[in-house]
Amino acid sequence: MEKFTEQDVRRYQRENKSFVAYGSEGTVFKYEDYAVKIFKSVRGKEFMKDKEEKVKAIMKKELEGFCKPEFLVYNENGEFSGYAMNYHENKGDVSDLCYKFGDEYTLDQKIEYLLKVEELIKKAHERGFVLNDVAIWNFLITDSNKVMGIDTDNFQFDEYKTDTNVDLYLPYYQGLCNTEGHTVDSDKFSFALFALRALMQRPFNNEYVTYYDKNSNYLLNSFLRFDVNEEVKDEFRNLMSSNPEKEWIGKTLEKVSSSTRKYL
Numbered sequence: 001m002e003k004f005t006e007q008d009v010r011r012y013q014r015e016n017k018s019f020v021a022y023g024s025e026g027t028v029f030k031y032e033d034y035a036v037k038i039f040k041s042v043r044g045k046e047f048m049k050d051k052e053e054k055v056k057a058i059m060k061k062e063l064e065g066f067c068k069p070e071f072l073v074y075n076e077n078g079e080f081s082g083y084a085m086n087y088h089e090n091k092g093d094v095s096d097l098c099y100k101f102g103d104e105y106t107l108d109q110k111i112e113y114l115l116k117v118e119e120l121i122k123k124a125h126e127r128g129f130v131l132n133d134v135a136i137w138n139f140l141i142t143d144s145n146k147v148m149g150i151d152t153d154n155f156q157f158d159e160y161k162t163d164t165n166v167d168l169y170l171p172y173y174q175g176l177c178n179t180e181g182h183t184v185d186s187d188k189f190s191f192a193l194f195a196l197r198a199l200m201q202r203p204f205n206n207e208y209v210t211y212y213d214k215n216s217n218y219l220l221n222s223f224l225r226f227d228v229n230e231e232v233k234d235e236f237r238n239l240m241s242s243n244p245e246k247e248w249i250g251k252t253l254e255k256v257s258s259s260t261r262k263y264l
Helices: 007-015 044-060 095-098 107-126 184-199 214-225 231-240 248-255
Strands: 018-020 026-031 034-039 071-074 079-087 089-095 138-142 148-149
Touching: 007 034, 007 071, 018 184, 018 248, 026 248, 034 044, 044 148, 089 095, 095 107, 095 138, 095 184, 107 138, 107 184, 107 248, 184 248
Parallel strands: none
Antiparallel strands: 018 026, 026 034, 034 079, 071 079, 089 138, 138 148
């Protein structure tokens, strides 16, 4: 297995001006045939130790449709820095499709990709994972139009069920179910939230959760201010609840797709 250090990755990026993406937990670099996630060192030793152990455990798991860690990356002092995944050429992530290039895709094309994301989430659940960070920018569209999930180090499974980065997890990322910890239902809620945002002509911004008061009705009422007809509001109202029996969003999208009516 190929070995390289954090310093090798950063040097490669500077010399080749290769791909780099910044996130709240760290930075993803392209290093030769790998995508390498390097965590921010300011997160502290406990955070880094938790991440290292979790990534090791994920590497041993079977996980269909997600880009898993291939090996760990350390700095020149032998301290854990992050992990390397195989790099996959892609057209961008699902949020690019819905927001950045939204005018280039039809409503049904957007729904098609969202349904692919839903299927990946379901498969992860079947294997005992809770995604814990359901965001549509964590799903890439490959050159063959498949959808691939990334950012698996935030998954919860087996004994790895605690949050290592609690300050990150606003309800915008996590879902708003009235449950202890994060569950399958949390993932379902959070995905419904992102999918609805992806299909709106004028998506809500972060300010809608800045003053979040731990009441899911607050966020739901924000949705209802938008230009969405009453029938569709009713369809989504169940998805925006904390009801454990709520449907997956795919069932709702089938009812309101543009093949029967234009609703946004």
